[in-house]
Amino acid sequence: MTAPEFNFGLLIEAEDLVPYLGHECLRIVDLSRSSVYEQLHIPHAIQLKPKQLVAQHDEATGVLPSVEQLQQLVQYLNISPEHHVVVYDDEGGAWAGRLIWNLHCIGFTRTSLLNGGIHAWLGAGFPTTSEIEKTQPVEKLVQVDLSQVNQYKIDYDELRKQVETQHIQLWDCRTTEEYTGLRLAARRGGHIPAALHFEWSTALDRQNHLKLHPLERTRNRLEQLGFQLNQPVVVYCQSHHRSGLAYIVGRLLQWPIRAYDGAWSEWGNRLDSPIITGENPL
Template sequence: MNSIVSLKWLLARLYESDIVIVDCRFQLGKPESGREAYEASHIPGAVYLDLEKDLSAPIEEHGGRHPLPDIAQLTGTLSRVGISNETRVVAYDDQGGAMASRLWWLLKYLGHEEVYVLDEGFTAWQQASFPVNADQKVLIPAKFLATVQHNMLVEMDEVRENIGTGRVTLIDSRDGARYRGEVEPLDKAAGHIPGAINHLWSEGRGDDGKWKNADEQAARFEGLDKDRETIVYCGSGVTATPNVRALQEAGFSNVRLYAGSWSDWISYEGNPIAVGAEEAPEGK
């Protein structure tokens, strides 16, 4: 099922009572800028959830730069902003869909089906002359009950156990230069997990800024085995989530997120690091 909705789709349903719109704008290195942008102007009725305060746990020794939030705490946050198990959720950002996709993945992980990412994002919404305001929505709490989908997640030790076995396809969603170990602006070590191939998450969008359709996503991953377990990671588990979406829409049946990602992997002394490019494993 397609997880993307268009600007016009949301405009037509803007005031439907079972929809909660979530503003997920966030800039790495400028942690307050997303909330400030939301308070200045947002899609009418939208609530704001912060990547680091709401959609991540505090940083510890392991778990990466954006550890998954505590489930009970996240469930409470979702309930507080009016998201129930029956709510249709539409998430947007201005970062190409990466932050909105983090919320999409978290809700799917908690067993919530009706969650979508808004195509193109907030700037495109504004440029289309669709309504915006700075009003703060009066929050009416709802009751959200999580049914955790543990099969969507993979931990570091399982990734390590699969290295060199040929049992899984490991996809690194970061920029090619970071994947190859040529540069590393955020983490203390450069390179990638051995055996990983590189598919930059943002290549899931076309030149027009819209997400590619299912056939176009399938073309990105042509040659990979759709039935083999596919593990996706990035720097901290955020920009990997658009690739999880894209792979599922392309027909891959077993896609899991390594949420700690590269920043978690290198927090364990002795984990192997590879540099340069690697060949994609052959599909069926």
Template sequence: MSLPLLVEATDLSKHLADSNLIIIDLSSPENYAAGHIPGAIHLPSARLLMGEGPIPNKCPSDQQIVQLCQDIGLDSDKQVVAYDDQKGPWAGRLMWTLNIADHEKCSVLNGQLDAWKKQGFELEQSANSVNASQFRPKINRDLIADVDFILNHIEDSSLSIWDARSEPEYLGDKVINAQKGGHIPGANLLEWTDCLISEDDLRLKPDAEILEQLANQGITPNKTVVTHCQTHRRSGLTYLVARHLGFNDIRCYDGSWFEWGNLPHTPVEK
């Protein structure tokens, strides 16, 4: 089976019985237990983080990624569909993680579980599990931009940094877990939630509308785009958006502002 990168609830409902479908629920354990898409397995969002070291929000190690893939029963034929209870950032980050594992058959439910409910589709409360696989993915870390990559390209006109945080964070008026506030020099601001239709409709805006928003900020598909936020949670959604819109060179700065804002040598603009 093959599903688009951004899948509608109606389309997903037609494939629930497919043996090659893996539905991943990245909600809290409480929300998963309260009701989830039939067949969905629960995955704690912490599995998408390294979880140790000075920057625990960075991408998991190669072995952690391999173990994650095996634990969800992944193999090269499986189609993954993810959703979360936070408007889509964890689902996007899972897609990024699986893309690093060279698995492209990944989709995110447009509008998250809310869209499924609004269509009146069935929910279940019983927990699901899968048999672990022996999948050994080839890890491709080219989808990660680190501090050195950004510093080496910061004045390159072909690079566009997409800051997905809020405007107060971008301007340095609000500083979270960092020694300094502001933004990476030259970074372009488009808050992650500006890609959504509304608080009551968590689906992405029409493609043309988002592309116009991005172009107005200097973020265009012909550039190398690096997206980040505070801990690379919110920028999980912006990675998804860029991939959905056809950006061919989109990378994530997994250290994000939690790293950049605490390093003594990184330049900052306000």
């Protein structure tokens, strides 16, 4: 296997990917619904199902899987340290972003999100196929390394401590109804104290194939809401699915960002967690 000939950033456009279709160092991963993938997908893309990205612990439904499960994920993706992984889905990038976060957690950062996913690809008129990709086993698989995982994730105990000392900036990217507590998706509704609200899909341009809005626009909206983009932030949703895209947005904005993968499914199901209801952070 030769060294990669491309130099993709964390976000790439469909036209940037086209010249490299079939490259031996490129792995394209499709996290669209199975019905979509079976009908059409980007040539050479392999299908990955969201359930392969998460584990369930106690009340939490979307936590980072075990080392063994993560190694199985690497084996399924069939990636070596020389590969570059480009990920897309059919929903604007949430599941795709979640896969990228998983890979970052294990020390693999040769990753890119395809802006707009399959919608942008189809909108540009690029080729698709219904053929199932069969990859040849690579000689040297990526080895899971969780030594730097705390750069990317935060657990309940650490988060609880920082919330109690008011030494944290929190981004709740769920819907307004979930944030205020009007919609229950756990035993209790509401949000983590001090969390500011910016729904994940607000970053998407529905008039432009679910591509991200210009980053400067999103930056301005976040700052107007009171976020300090030069200070660390923790993002969460219900199960670290929607916050997969929020994580990508944060990284693109060069924001020091971590994800709470226990998310509201853990915080809201625990009866001892401090909770705020209503529109105000506190």
